[in-house]
Amino acid sequence: MELRGCAAIVTGGSGGLGQRICRALALNGVDVVVSYAESEAKAKGVAEEVARLGVRALALKADVTDPAAVQAMVDRTQAEFGRIDILVNDAAFNKEVPYPDLDSLTHELWNHILATNLTGTFNCIKAVAPVMRAQKRGRIVNISSGAGLLPRGSSIAYAVSKAGMIHLTKCMAVALAPHVTVNSIAPGFMEGTRMSANWNKGHAATVVERSLLKRTVDKDDVAEQLITFCRSESVTGQTLLMDSGRV
Numbered sequence: 001m002e003l004r005g006c007a008a009i010v011t012g013g014s015g016g017l018g019q020r021i022c023r024a025l026a027l028n029g030v031d032v033v034v035s036y037a038e039s040e041a042k043a044k045g046v047a048e049e050v051a052r053l054g055v056r057a058l059a060l061k062a063d064v065t066d067p068a069a070v071q072a073m074v075d076r077t078q079a080e081f082g083r084i085d086i087l088v089n090d091a092a093f094n095k096e097v098p099y100p101d102l103d104s105l106t107h108e109l110w111n112h113i114l115a116t117n118l119t120g121t122f123n124c125i126k127a128v129a130p131v132m133r134a135q136k137r138g139r140i141v142n143i144s145s146g147a148g149l150l151p152r153g154s155s156i157a158y159a160v161s162k163a164g165m166i167h168l169t170k171c172m173a174v175a176l177a178p179h180v181t182v183n184s185i186a187p188g189f190m191e192g193t194r195m196s197a198n199w200n201k202g203h204a205a206t207v208v209e210r211s212l213l214k215r216t217v218d219k220d221d222v223a224e225q226l227i228t229f230c231r232s233e234s235v236t237g238q239t240l241l242m243d244s245g246r247v
């Protein structure tokens with residue numbers, strides 16, 4: 001798909017990876033909605049930076065767990081940009097709970113993680129689907145995690161939510177074919193985000209030690225891969241693990 005002149009919504013656009021994705025899209029001539037839940041100042045800062053690259057950009061608040069808020073974001077994007085070609089489901093929540101510590105994995109925490117990471121992704125896809133179907137054109141990229149492929153990551157709930165996103169990717173690829181592709185990127189550990197700051201300090205060193213490439217995952221590499229998925233006419237339903245060769 002030719003990206004110049006497209007319009008994208010990036011949930012979690014205020015976050016560590018999300019802002020790199022917004023920038024990569026803008027560098028490819030895509031108008032961007034920088035979506036956020038609470039970090040208004042950060043989201044506006046990202047939108048301003050992106051706009052300086054010569055595209056239209058807008059910071060929009062939408063809690064992905066709230067279908068009405070997601071619908072309002074989609075309606076506003078259409079009103080402002082007249083189209084939605086790309087949806088990036090990057091918004092997510094985590095909290096470190098060691099796997100054996102089931103007492104700390106409360107029902108409340110389980111529900112919040114699943115509602116944000118998995119149901120939130122469903123809510124956003126469901127809301128953009130009619131627009132992309134009407135346009136006969138669309139690209140959806142879900143940011144899952146290596147934790148969705150193996151039992152690891154910050155908690156059981158997080159790993160299960162990300163495994164759910166990987167299967168949702170395949171199911172939505174079926175549902176939205178032939179005009180809309182749905183793919184997923186499963187990153188390994190990326191430093192310099194609020195989420196990775198939730199990990200204990202020694203985690204990055206362990207990841208480097210255990211990966212073939214002896215490095216944590218580069219956020220801009222992930223953003224570049226996302227651009228490739230958006231360009232591709234021939235790939236759907238796929239999840240690409242980007243973990244510096246750890247698995």
Ligand SMILES: NC(=O)c1ccc[n+]([C@@H]2O[C@H](COP(=O)([O-])OP(=O)(O)OC[C@H]3O[C@@H](n4cnc5c(N)ncnc54)[C@H](OP(=O)(O)O)[C@@H]3O)[C@@H](O)[C@H]2O)c1
Nearest residue numbers: 012015016017037038039063064091092189190193194195
């Ligand atoms: N960092 C890693 O090592 C790593 C590894 C594998 C996968 N990932 C995945 O990469 C993606 C980006 O993570 P990150 O590390 O960049 O995390 P981050 O810096 O904490 O960013 C998370 C983003 O999600 C948004 N968000 C959280 N709850 C939301 C909600 N209910 N509604 C809407 N937005 C919400 C946040 O917005 P506010 O700030 O406004 O709350 C923020 O923009 C996530 O899907 C994560 O699971 C990260």
